[in-house]
Amino acid sequence: YLDLFAGPGEALVDLKALVATSPQMALEVPDRFDQYIFVDTDAGYCEGLRGRVKQAKAELSTTVLHGDCNAMVKEILRSMPRPSQSFSVLSLCLVDPYKMSSLSFQTIEALAAFRMDFLVLVPTFMDAHRNVRPYSRPESHTIARFTGAPDWRNRWIAAPYYEDFGLFVLDEMNRSMERIGFLPTGRHDAHRGLRGCLDARA
Secondary structure, three states: OEEOOOOOOEEEEOOOEEEEOHHHHHHOOOOOOOOEEEEEOOHHHHHHHHHHHHHOOOOOOEEEEEOOHHHOHHHHHHHOOOOEOOEOOOEEEEEOOOOHHHOOHHHHHHHOOOOEEEEEEEOHHHHHHHHHHHHHOOOOOHHHHHHOOOOHHHHHHHOOOOOOHHHHHHHHHHHHHHHOOOOOOOOEEEOOOOEEEEEEOO
16 A cells, blocks of 8 residues: 555544544555555654554554655655565555645656556646646646646647636546556546546556
8 A cells, every 4th residue: 555645644623633544544444455655745744654553453564754755756666565476466556645736647657667556636626726827827837747748738728618627637637547558537526526536447
């Protein structure tokens, strides 16, 4: 199990209650993963997550990496188990960036060289939908970097006037995932389009 934007494992909701987030939930599934790799840019989050890993009931093979996942691809790959003739490895990678500038498609492409499924949460509304103008400027490379589609502007210009930019970005991500060998997937809108969900399987 690989989580590229792991966080501390818990979140405070409305200053009232702590709830488990993706790392904690992954650690508590009944059928455990054989190995966990968590990555985050916040040193405090990483330290808190290491503490929660120690509190887990069962001994788990867990690695917590502090840094930008895009700059740490080699270190992430070194932390992953290596397949052999008698040992196959299937991974699940959760990708939940706060904003599109936090992720480069090249990171997904590098990880996709291994047998891996991806669950990508695309900030279609909170980021893309709200920032169509700055992202559409010629000097902006955010969409191209995030989707892996440097020619995306050609398709956006030709898109119907009613097309939502956030969902357009989701389609561009889908297109790039297909290009690197993943099965086609449709749109999965969450919470009225706040985020698009891309479930990509090799």
